[in-house]
């Protein structure tokens with residue numbers, strides 16, 4: 001379980017995350033939601049120790065920086081350099097930890113319906129196909145906690161469906177998945193828990209916290225002050 005204790009991120013004098021305290025209660029699919037610029041990606045990166053921060057982010061009572069072997073991070077698709085000359089199969093294989101595991105490789109390609117695409121270069125894939133490749137790669141290492149940054153943005157129904165199926169499989173296997181997400185309606189059925197963030201952690205709870213009043217507080221804080 002993940003525990004954040006007064007997690008604060010300041011870059012160039014600008015406070016990007018302010019005193020985040022959070023205790024994960026159950027495994028499952030956990031949404032990180034809030035307006036553009038709320039610090040959602042920053043939260044994931046600082047939890048994983050990629051960004052300098054104050055306070056602590058712990059997994060099973062140990063600093064997460066020391067627990068990377070249990071975690072997998074899938075950044076926003078737009079941050080991936082698809083011009084790098086590499087095949088789908090090679091990317092998925094590269095997720096394996098240490099030894100070559102061809103059985104798992106074939107399994108992951110099949111689960112994500114990528115077998116027919118395995119010899120394709122990354123720059124020939126659609127957004128949804130690329131997202132499936134990144135997720136398949138992450139699953140090669142069989143981690144406990146997954147962090148996905150906006151995996152559903154700009155992808156079609158088929159890829160959405162495949163990715164959701166895989167998320168539910170992970171949940172049933174007792175894993176934890178944190179997902180940065182924007183769509184309120186799909187969040188109601190996808191997430192077991194939601195963190196509503198706007199630099200500060202405004203509220204956490206089940207999908208029932210997605211009320212109009214709470215959403216206004218998070219997305220239109222300036223109106224509250226009027």
Ligand SMILES: Nc1ncnc2c1ncn2[C@@H]1O[C@H](COP(=O)(O)OP(=O)(O)OP(=O)(O)O)[C@@H](O)[C@H]1O
Nearest residue numbers: 011012016034035036037038039040041042043180
């Ligand atoms: N390395 C950095 N240096 C300076 N400012 C940064 C840095 N990274 C992020 N920021 C700023 O921090 C704020 C939060 O960024 P972040 O990407 O975490 O937001 P987000 O909630 O994920 O946004 P979006 O929904 O638009 O993806 C933004 O104002 C962004 O410009």
